[in-house]
Amino acid sequence: MISVARRRRFGRNEVVFHRDDPADTLHLIAKGRFASRVTTQLGETVTVAVQGAGEAFGELALVEPDAKRSTTVVALEAGETYSVGREEFDALRERYPSVNDVLVRLLAQRLRRQSDLLAEALFVPAETRVLRRVCELARLYGGDIPLTQEDIAGLAGTSRATVNRVLRAEAKRETVELRRGRTRVVDAASLQRRAGGD
Numbered sequence: 001m002i003s004v005a006r007r008r009r010f011g012r013n014e015v016v017f018h019r020d021d022p023a024d025t026l027h028l029i030a031k032g033r034f035a036s037r038v039t040t041q042l043g044e045t046v047t048v049a050v051q052g053a054g055e056a057f058g059e060l061a062l063v064e065p066d067a068k069r070s071t072t073v074v075a076l077e078a079g080e081t082y083s084v085g086r087e088e089f090d091a092l093r094e095r096y097p098s099v100n101d102v103l104v105r106l107l108a109q110r111l112r113r114q115s116d117l118l119a120e121a122l123f124v125p126a127e128t129r130v131l132r133r134v135c136e137l138a139r140l141y142g143g144d145i146p147l148t149q150e151d152i153a154g155l156a157g158t159s160r161a162t163v164n165r166v167l168r169a170e171a172k173r174e175t176v177e178l179r180r181g182r183t184r185v186v187d188a189a190s191l192q193r194r195a196g197g198d
Helices: 086-095 099-123 126-141 149-156 160-172 188-194
Strands: 006-010 015-017 025-031 034-039 045-051 072-075 079-085 176-179 182-185
Touching: 045 149, 079 086, 086 099, 099 126, 126 149, 126 160, 126 182, 126 188, 149 160, 160 176
Parallel strands: none
Antiparallel strands: 006 079, 015 072, 025 079, 034 045, 034 072, 176 182
16 A cells, blocks of 8 residues: 555644545554544534554545545644555555455444444543543553643543543552643553553
8 A cells, every 4th residue: 555655744733634624535654643633513622533653544535435524633743644545545446456455444443443432431431531541642652641631631532620630630649740731651550450451
């Protein structure tokens, strides 16, 4: 797939695409981290996903004709993607039918993740969701998470006040250190246990 891809570089806070833009390319992340964001009916911007190297976004562009982007994607730091347009991807699928398997796996992973998050939103307390997102972000960032509490709140589907309360309690337990605009995880194992993970 890389053979038909175009390398694209993005600066910190640069928009890759906006919500409602025509969806015509898949992006494979080579470097950096990217946030998917939506604007609520109240006009607030909410982060709904953060992805890093080895992951992809915009895959629906490859299967849904005339689709529009469902989120705005922003580079959280200097980053690089390989973008594959629908026409190039269709030609690749025609030449190498096994590429369809890659796309199906990608879409299945995305659907499974969304199903898990929906079940979590319905049945898991907000405090636990915050801990789970912090654990995921700690793995993505290597322990030092340069995201605001508003970003974490969006990812956990809760309020900034809840995130602040949970993180302050964890700071007292000495599992995290709070700094302006970032959270440093210092005891990931303890945090993971309380989040209900392995």
